[in-house]
Amino acid sequence: xxxxxxxRILVCPSGFKESMSAVDVADAIAAGVxxxxxxxxxxxxxVPDGGEGTVEILSRxxxxxxxxxxxxxxxxxxVTARWLEYDDRSTAVIEMAQAAGLRLIPTGQRxxxxxxxxxxxxxxxxxxxxxxxEIIVGCGDSGTCDGGAGALSALGARVLDDDGRELPDGxxxxxxxxxxxxxxxxxxxxxxxxxLACNLHNVLTGDNGVAxxxxxxxxxxxxxxxxxGKAMRRWADVLQWTFGPTVDLHRAPGTGASGGLGAAVxxxxxxxxxxxxxxxGRMPAQEDLDSLISAADLVVTAEGAIDFQTPKxxxxxxxxxRARATGVPVFALAGSLGDGAPDVHxxxxxxxxxxxxxxxxxxxxxxxxxxxxTEAAARATRMLLLxxxxxxxxxxxxxxxxxxxxxxxxxxxxxx
Numbered sequence: 001x002x003x004x005x006x007x008r009i010l011v012c013p014s015g016f017k018e019s020m021s022a023v024d025v026a027d028a029i030a031a032g033v034x035x036x037x038x039x040x041x042x043x044x045x046x047v048p049d050g051g052e053g054t055v056e057i058l059s060r061x062x063x064x065x066x067x068x069x070x071x072x073x074x075x076x077x078x079v080t081a082r083w084l085e086y087d088d089r090s091t092a093v094i095e096m097a098q099a100a101g102l103r104l105i106p107t108g109q110r111x112x113x114x115x116x117x118x119x120x121x122x123x124x125x126x127x128x129x130x131x132x133x134e135i136i137v138g139c140g141d142s143g144t145c146d147g148g149a150g151a152l153s154a155l156g157a158r159v160l161d162d163d164g165r166e167l168p169d170g171x172x173x174x175x176x177x178x179x180x181x182x183x184x185x186x187x188x189x190x191x192x193x194x195x196l197a198c199n200l201h202n203v204l205t206g207d208n209g210v211a212x213x214x215x216x217x218x219x220x221x222x223x224x225x226x227x228x229g230k231a232m233r234r235w236a237d238v239l240q241w242t243f244g245p246t247v248d249l250h251r252a253p254g255t256g257a258s259g260g261l262g263a264a265v266x267x268x269x270x271x272x273x274x275x276x277x278x279x280x281g282r283m284p285a286q287e288d289l290d291s292l293i294s295a296a297d298l299v300v301t302a303e304g305a306i307d308f309q310t311p312k313x314x315x316x317x318x319x320x321x322r323a324r325a326t327g328v329p330v331f332a333l334a335g336s337l338g339d340g341a342p343d344v345h346x347x348x349x350x351x352x353x354x355x356x357x358x359x360x361x362x363x364x365x366x367x368x369x370x371x372x373x374t375e376a377a378a379r380a381t382r383m384l385l386l387x388x389x390x391x392x393x394x395x396x397x398x399x400x401x402x403x404x405x406x407x408x409x410x411x412x413x414x415x416x
Contacts, residue, residue, distance in 0.1 A: 005040070005388055006297035009033055012045040012289065013302035014315035016335050017141055018103045019369040021053035022046035025302055028370045029333065032377025033300070036385060043292055047315050048279040050197040050257075051140025052103065055084045055095045061284050063087045069126055071119035072154070074100040074143045075109055076169065083123050091134045092127035093282070096120050096258045100150075102143035102218060110219025112145035113228060116169035117261050121154025128188045136278060137265060139198035139257035143218055145171040145210055145228050147235040148264025156184035159238075171211075171259070172224070175231040180242040194270030197278040198257035199313040204249060205233045210256040213309075218259075232260055243267040276318050293319075294326040298384070300377070301349075302333040308340030311347055320348035331384075333376050335365060353380055 011029045015022040026044040033042050048057040059066045065085050073079035081098035085091075097103070099119030102110070120137070127135050144150070149159050150169050158181040159167045159174070167173040203209055211220070211228035220228060236249045245267050249255050254272025255263040262272055280289055293299055301319040303310065311317050316332050323330045324347075332344065332352040344352060355376035356365060365372065 005037065006384070008041045008043065008296050009037075010043045010045060010292050010296035010299045011301075012047050012292075012299060012315075012319055013333075014047055014049055014304070015051065015053045016302075016304040016369055016373075017052065019304065019335070019366040020373070021056055022048070023053060023056055024370060025373060028373040029300055029302060029377040032374040032379075033381045035374070035378040036381035043296070045287065045289060045292055047276075047289075047319070048138070048283075049140055049315055050096070050138035050199075050275040050279065052095070052097045052101060054138040054140075054197075054279065055082050055093060055098065058084055058093055058279070058282055061282070067126070069123065071099050071122040072116065072150075073104050073119055074115040074117075075105055076116065079104055079119065081119060081123060083127065085127070085130065085132065089130065089132055091136065092130075092132045093136045093138060094120065094123045094127065095138045096261060097138075097141040099123055100144045100258070101141045103141070105143045105219075110143065111224075112143070112215055112218040112220050112259065113172035113224050114170035115144045115146065115218075116150035117142075117144045117146050117148055117259065117264075118150035118154045118169060120148075120258075120261060121151030124151065125155060125186065128186060128192065133188070133191055134193045134195075136195045136197055136282075137261070137270075138279070139196055139261060139275070142258040142261070144259035144261070145215055145218060145220070145232075147171060147174055147204065147232055147239075147260035148258075148262070149174055149177075149235065151261060152180070152185075152264050152268075155189065156186050157182050158184065171228050171231050173231075174235040174238075175227065177234055177238045180238060182242065189268055194265050194268060195278060196254055196257055196262050196265050196270060196272045197275040198254045198262055198272055200253035200272060200274055201312040202254060202256035202262065203251050204236050204255040204260050204263045205229065206251060210260050213256075214259070235260070236263060239263060239267040243269075245269070275313075290322055290326075293323050293328055296328055299323050299328055299330045300333065300380075301330060302373070304335040305338055306332060306334040306336075306341045306344060306352060307338030308343065310341070310344050316344060316349060317347055320344070324348035331380060333373065333380065335369065
């Protein structure tokens with residue numbers, strides 16, 4: 001009996017929100033695979049998606065420097081944030097989650113009606129201070145829904161109500177927005193190229209807008225979701241009146257990125273780009289994802305939750321799309337499987353598995369995520385090994401039947 005075991009497995013996951021970075025996830029899965037198949041080659045490719053861990057992944061490239069700064073966090077308290085500069089000072093990468101991510105907000109304080117993106121604008125300002133004029137803003141894992149108003153304020157704009165009074169931070173206040181005073185806006189922005197590395201499925205307003213889709217995940221009540229939806233519509237109008245962009249800031253792809261930060265950046269003349277195309281283009285040439293996929297016998301991807309949103313630009317969907325082009329099978333691991341999870345099979349994910357085998361509190365799952373993930377990867381690889389055994393037994397039976405039927409040895413080019 002011949003066993004056709006995989007010789008090369010590629011692990012290319014996203015991070016698990018509030019638990020593990022993509023680098024940690026990749027390492028945990030690789031450890032589980034090697035526990036079952038110690039002789040297999042495992043390549044890891046943590047996928048930068050604009051959210052948590054993007055700066056960490058890109059900083060592994062030569063010719064980059066990571067800066068650390070204290071900026072305004074999403075609740076108004078100072079936080080320590082990291083951002084990336086390419087050593088030729090041509091480009092900076094800002095990770096929105098570093099300054100306004102959901103993980104920075106204690107569970108009991110999660111209120112997207114009051115949280116702010118001000119720290120993101122402060123990071124952009126630091127890049128401008130260093131003379132950098134190409135800034136990539138990674139969007140994802142945000143804890144805000146302020147339409148980027150806080151970021152604009154940090155860059156010198158003033159959001160005013162009908163009486164000319166400056167509005168406080170937070171998305172709910174934007175329902176009273178009447179005008180934006182741009183007289184103090186940093187002049188360097190006029191010569192700066194701003195690019196959003198974002199999920200282009202995210203829009204600012206409407207039934208699929210940021211308030212409706214992501215508000216509940218960030219702590220919004222049903223009432224707040226409606227209030228924030230109204231505020232985002234008002235904010236889109238005010239941005240449109242003030243900056244006169246060539247795109248519709250209500251519904252253009254990417255306007256809803258990171259709680260509506262996308263709309264503010266696009267109002268400034270920024271471009272919304274597919275996050276994978278933008279960020280993978282910054283990886284070293286020897287780490288070309290498509291080449292690694294085509295060289296693999298199996299691809300393992302992962303995400304914190306696989307559900308109905310996964311096909312809408314999430315990492316597993318992107319990996320499946322690329323793998324399908326070369327016929328490489330894909331297996332997915334997830335912290336949880338939600339509504340619509342089976343739909344990912346239509347995208348090219350052959351099988352998927354939750355890392356949790358028994359009901360447990362979310363706090364326990366987040367705390368023990370690495371061990372759960374490693375054990376799940378080991379179990380999945382053992383199932384793969386069992387499949388190889390079954391396939392090998394079947395081939396042996398077919399070969400035996402062939403020999404009995406024709407009275408001759410199986411040809412060298414025989415295929416069952």
